[in-house]
Amino acid sequence: MTLWISLILHALAYGSILALAAQGEVLAERAGVINLGVEGLMALGAVTAVLAADASVSPWLGCLAAVAVGAGGALVLGLATVNGSANQTLCGVALTFLGLGLSAVIGHNVAGLPVAAGFSSWPIPVLSHLPLVGPLFDQSPFVYLAFGLLPLLCHIVLFRTRLGLSLRAVGENPGAADAVGIPVRRFRLGAVVIGGALAGLAGADMTLSVMPVWSEGMIAGRGWIAVALVIFCGYRPVLAAASSLLFGLVMSLSFFGQAQGWPVPPAILNMTPYLGTILFMIVPAMLLPGMRRFMAAPAALGTPYFREER
Amino acid sequence: MSRRIRLSVVPARRIFIGRALALGFVFLVLALVLMLLGLNLGTVATLVVTSTFGTEFGLENLALYMTPLLMTGAAVWLALRAGLWNIGAEGQFLAGATAASAVGLFLPFPAFVTLPLAAMAGMIAGACWSAVPAAGRAWLGVSEIITTLLLNFIASYLVYYLVTGPWADRVTGAQVSSERIHAAIPTIYGVVHWGGPLALAVVTALGLLLGRSRFGYELTLSGSNPEAAHYAGVSVAPRLFMALVFSGALAGLGGMMEALGTVHRLQGGLAHGYGYLGIVVALLARQSALALIPAAFLMAVILNMGIVLQTLQVSASSVLAITGLLVFAIAVSDELAAYVRLETQK
Numbered sequence: 157m158t159l160w161i162s163l164i165l166h167a168l169a170y171g172s173i174l175a176l177a178a179q180g181e182v183l184a185e186r187a188g189v190i191n192l193g194v195e196g197l198m199a200l201g202a203v204t205a206v207l208a209a210d211a212s213v214s215p216w217l218g219c220l221a222a223v224a225v226g227a228g229g230a231l232v233l234g235l236a237t238v239n240g241s242a243n244q245t246l247c248g249v250a251l252t253f254l255g256l257g258l259s260a261v262i263g264h265n266v267a268g269l270p271v272a273a274g275f276s277s278w279p280i281p282v283l284s285h286l287p288l289v290g291p292l293f294d295q296s297p298f299v300y301l302a303f304g305l306l307p308l309l310c311h312i313v314l315f316r317t318r319l320g321l322s323l324r325a326v327g328e329n330p331g332a333a334d335a336v337g338i339p340v341r342r343f344r345l346g347a348v349v350i351g352g353a354l355a356g357l358a359g360a361d362m363t364l365s366v367m368p369v370w371s372e373g374m375i376a377g378r379g380w381i382a383v384a385l386v387i388f389c390g391y392r393p394v395l396a397a398a399s400s401l402l403f404g405l406v407m408s409l410s411f412f413g414q415a416q417g418w419p420v421p422p423a424i425l426n427m428t429p430y431l432g433t434i435l436f437m438i439v440p441a442m443l444l445p446g447m448r449r450f451m452a453a454p455a456a457l458g459t460p461y462f463r464e465e466r
Numbered sequence: 467m468s469r470r471i472r473l474s475v476v477p478a479r480r481i482f483i484g485r486a487l488a489l490g491f492v493f494l495v496l497a498l499v500l501m502l503l504g505l506n507l508g509t510v511a512t513l514v515v516t517s518t519f520g521t522e523f524g525l526e527n528l529a530l531y532m533t534p535l536l537m538t539g540a541a542v543w544l545a546l547r548a549g550l551w552n553i554g555a556e557g558q559f560l561a562g563a564t565a566a567s568a569v570g571l572f573l574p575f576p577a578f579v580t581l582p583l584a585a586m587a588g589m590i591a592g593a594c595w596s597a598v599p600a601a602g603r604a605w606l607g608v609s610e611i612i613t614t615l616l617l618n619f620i621a622s623y624l625v626y627y628l629v630t631g632p633w634a635d636r637v638t639g640a641q642v643s644s645e646r647i648h649a650a651i652p653t654i655y656g657v658v659h660w661g662g663p664l665a666l667a668v669v670t671a672l673g674l675l676l677g678r679s680r681f682g683y684e685l686t687l688s689g690s691n692p693e694a695a696h697y698a699g700v701s702v703a704p705r706l707f708m709a710l711v712f713s714g715a716l717a718g719l720g721g722m723m724e725a726l727g728t729v730h731r732l733q734g735g736l737a738h739g740y741g742y743l744g745i746v747v748a749l750l751a752r753q754s755a756l757a758l759i760p761a762a763f764l765m766a767v768i769l770n771m772g773i774v775l776q777t778l779q780v781s782a783s784s785v786l787a788i789t790g791l792l793v794f795a796i797a798v799s800d801e802l803a804a805y806v807r808l809e810t811q812k
Contacts, residue, residue: 192611196790236794242801245551245611246749250793253742257787264781372783377619384612423627430616434598437613441606462472 196255226356592718
């Protein structure tokens with residue numbers, strides 16, 4: 157029984173990384189910009205969090221620095237793709253390379269060293285003392301944010317406010333949005349920057365809470381899994397959080413298998429998150445063709461907006 | 467009065483000038499970063515030039531880098547002609563290298579039988595590695611960018627598992643490596659092997675196939691305008707599938723050349739980022755297959771520069787950062803090159 161609890165705790169911790177990054181990507185893609193640089197921004201966020209936390213001995217400052225770097229990187233991407241209308245796929249992949257390479261260069265000296273300051277868990281009074289399910293309410297602040305506050309906030313903003321309606325309009329039909337006076341480029345840029353900030357935060361979640369050490373290649377495709385997850389959840393904030401937990405569970409399976417001594421080599425177990433993600437992308441498309449409308453991408457996703465071509 | 471308009475077809479000269487500026491920008495940023503790191507620019511530049519062009523070893527290295535870059539570049543380029551992004555050339559390259567190594571390690575044939583067999587095995591493995599993303603994209607509309615990329619991780623774990631487990635070197639005890647493969651691609655000069663000329667031939671043949679055949683025409687049409695292709699009676703989905711599967715086969719052949727020509731072992735770090743650099747090679751080449759050759763040359767020089775930087779205690783990943791910056795600069799410059807100022811009468 158305790159093993160099952162530990163599996164779920166593991167899934168919560170690892171799922172929170174995905175959930176933060178995916179939530180940001182949902183916002184950007186709802187506005188019509190596909191940010192494929194998430195992986196690179198997460199790496200930059202993770203390494204900045206370590207450097208800032210080491211320098212200031214404050215996890216909060218580490219977190220803040222990671223968010224700032226994520227937002228800054230996304231701002232560059234946004235200026236290029238939204239204002240410069242450059243190819244979004246290309247710029248996103250470039251940002252990933254740049255982020256992965258740069259983070260390895262600046263993190264060279266702190267690689268493998270323990271981080272000076274990290275977040276401890278925040279137990280919720282009363283609930284955390286419950287038998288059996290108590291540990292579920294004794295989590296890092298990132299977990300509460302990723303699975304509680306943020307998906308609700310994003311859902312309400314996207315589907316219950318005028319701001320969210322405008323954001324979605326910009327992603328579905330920028331020409332019409334422009335015609336009613338919504339500043340298309342400003343909305344897109346804003347969504348990309350907030351998305352990037354959340355990717356940076358996801359990186360900080362990794363190095364300040366989940367595994368408090370920086371090493372090159374530690375993001376290990378989580379940014380790409382987050383991008384895949386956004387498609388899987390049909391660009392919906394609450395479903396994004398739920399599917400992050402599911403993906404977190406798949407990721408935890410390899411640890412679980414190793415702890416349980418399954419007769420499968422660790423390298424093969426390590427493949428499961430990637431195999432799982434590919435299956436999660438292909439199987440629903442195969443089995444549920446009728447769901448395509450419900451899960452459809454924003455109509456203008458990936459296309460720059462030119463006012464002349466309205 | 468003048469007004470800015472965006473050209474839908476951009477003259478090659480404008481693109482070329484833009485990219486030259488982009489390349490200049492990347493070198494400028496690189497110079498600034500190196501200065502900030504406290505390195506003497508003159509020394510670094512001399513070191514790069516002499517170690518690349520000044521020694522026989524450097525020139526041989528350049529040829530050895532160009533071979534896999536040509537193959538992965540051709541792979542990404544072919545997919546791109548059909549409007550698809552193959553970000554998984556790295557994984558297909560590893561899959562090809564793995565299958566070719568299996569042939570080289572375990573089949574007791576003389577080299578003239580083993581080498582063609584290994585090449586076949588490499589191409590088939592590379593094709594299989596891209597078949598699932600290809601089918602997903604062609605018939606289900608699943609983004610090939612993410613699926614091909616995720617398969618890179620799986621390929622590298624697979625190679626790692628093989629070379630630390632069942633195929634580990636028990637003769638010399640080399641770490642994360644298989645035993646030496648006895649069948650080797652014959653060399654031309656020094657360590658430069660026949661893989662290079664073969665890659666050049668493949669690139670040329672690819673250019674002819676895409677530019678001069680019905681298949682090539684239908685593939686390009688399916689990529690640039692699927693609806694028009696459908697209307698003209700071309701079945702788009704099978705063309706997209708074929709493009710991505712052929713693309714995987716090309717990368718797989720590159721992996722075979724690397725394993726049996728250059729490294730002579732299956733190793734953990736065999737792919738060396740060639741798959742990712744192939745994206746830049748393909749991007750630089752634009753519509754022309756023959757342009758892959760100078761593009762691969764440029765990237766080989768940059769790769770060699772990375773080795774020099776590594777000896778100066780800069781992380782080996784700096785190449786990845788430079789690559790990213792270059793792709794970003796090219797993407798922006800290509801777009802900016804499309805804008806012209808139009809004089810209007812008022």
